[in-house]
Amino acid sequence: xxxxxxxxxxxxxxxxxxxxxxxxxxxxxxxxxxxxxxxxxxxxxxxxxxxxxxxxxxxxxxxxxxxxxxxxxxxxxxxxxxxxxxxxxxxxxxxxxxxxxxxxxxxxxxxxxxx
Amino acid sequence: xxxxxxxxxxxxxxxxxxxxxxxxxxxxxxxxxxxxxxxxxxxxxxxxxxxxxxxxxxxxxxxxxxxxxxxxxxxxxxxxxxxxxxxxxxxxxxxxxxxxxxxxxxxxx
Numbered sequence: 001x002x003x004x005x006x007x008x009x010x011x012x013x014x015x016x017x018x019x020x021x022x023x024x025x026x027x028x029x030x031x032x033x034x035x036x037x038x039x040x041x042x043x044x045x046x047x048x049x050x051x052x053x054x055x056x057x058x059x060x061x062x063x064x065x066x067x068x069x070x071x072x073x074x075x076x077x078x079x080x081x082x083x084x085x086x087x088x089x090x091x092x093x094x095x096x097x098x099x100x101x102x103x104x105x106x107x108x109x110x111x112x113x114x115x
Numbered sequence: 116x117x118x119x120x121x122x123x124x125x126x127x128x129x130x131x132x133x134x135x136x137x138x139x140x141x142x143x144x145x146x147x148x149x150x151x152x153x154x155x156x157x158x159x160x161x162x163x164x165x166x167x168x169x170x171x172x173x174x175x176x177x178x179x180x181x182x183x184x185x186x187x188x189x190x191x192x193x194x195x196x197x198x199x200x201x202x203x204x205x206x207x208x209x210x211x212x213x214x215x216x217x218x219x220x221x222x223x224x
Contacts, residue, residue, distance in 0.1 A: 002158065033212070042216035043159070043204065056211040090158050103149065104212070106158030 003027065004107035006091050012113045018079040021110045025072055025093030031055065032074040033094070033104060034066055038087040049074055081114045088112075117143040119215035121205055127221045134195045136218045138188040138205030145207040148181050150190050153202045153217065162203075163190075195222045 003026035013019055025032050034046040045058035049068035060066075063081075068074040078085060088111050092104035120139045128134040138148070146167045151159035165172045165181045165188070172179050178191040192199050202217040 002160070004158075035214075043214040045212055045214070048211070058211060088156075092158070103161035103164055104159075105161065109156075109158055 002105040002107065004091060004093050004105050006089075006107035006110050008110060009108065010111050010113075012115065013081060014115055015081055015083060017081050017114075018077065019081065019112065021076040021078070021089055021091075021112075023074045023076070023091030023093075023107060025074070025091075026105050029093035029095055029105070030072065031094045031102075032068055032072070033092040034060075034074070034076050035090040035092065036087045037090060037109075043090070046076070078112070083114050086112055086114045117141070117207075117213055119143075119205060119207060119213055121203075121215040121218045123216060123218070125219040125221055127223055128195050130195060130197060130222050130224050132195055134192040134199065134220055134222070136190040136203050136205075136220065138190070138215055140186050140207055143186075143207060143213075144183070145209075147207070147209055148179075148188050149206040149212075150177075150179055150188075151204040151206060151214075153204055155202075159204055159214075192220075197222045197224050 005024045007022045030051045033048045037043045046060040047066050048056040066076045088109045090109045092106045094102040094104045118141045149164045150162045153159040163179045165179050176193045180189045200222045202219045204217040205215040
C-alpha cells in the first residue's frame with residue numbers, strides 16, 4: 001500500500017459528460033501528480049501541484065482541469081468526455097520540493113470508461 | 116522533442132540469470148532518472164533514483180547505471196526470480212516527469 005488513495009476505483013460514463021476524480025496524497029507529501037495511461041500511449045504526465053499551486057503542466061487537454069485543496073487532496077475534472085478519454089488515471093504524490101526529483105508514490109488508479 | 120525509448124518487445128530471462136533492461140533518451144539532459152515497476156492494472160512502484168553525477172546505484176538485487184554521454188540507463192536485476200516478472204518503466208526529469216512506455220520482463224522458471 002503506497003498510502004495514496006484514489007476514488008472512485010471504476011467509473012463508467014457517457015460521451016459528453018463530466019466526471020471528477022479524487023486523490024489523497026501520502027501523509028506529509030506536498031506534491032500531487034496526475035497521469036493518464038492508455039494501452040497505446042503509456043503513462044502520460046498531465047499536471048503537478050505543489051502545496052496548492054500548479055507546478056508543471058504536461059499534455060493536459062483544455063477539457064481537463066485540476067486543483068489541489070488546502071488539505072492537499074487533489075481533484076481532476078474531465079469534461080465533454082470523448083471515447084478516447086477512456087484510460088487509467090493515476091495520481092501520485094511526493095515530497096516534491098522544486099528543482100529536484102523525488103520518488104513518486106502512485107495510487108491504485110481510477111479506470112474511466114467512456115461509452 | 117524529448118523522447119524516451121525502452122525496448123517494446125518483451126524480455127524473457129531464465130530464473131537465476133541477470134536481466135538487463137535499457138532506457139535511451141534523446142533531446143534531453145535530465146539531472147535525474149528513475150526506474151519503476153508496474154504490475155498489470157496497478158500503479159507504478161518506485162525502485163531506484165539516480166542523479167546525473169552518479170554513475171551507478173545499487174539496491175539489493177537491483178543495479179542502475181546512468182551514462183549521460185551515451186544518453187542511456189541500464190537496469191539490472193541479478194539472480195532473477197519469477198516474482199520479478201512485470202513491466203519496468205524508466206522516467207526522466209524533476210517537476211515534469213517523462214515516462215518511457217516500459218519493457219515487459221518475464222522470468223521463466
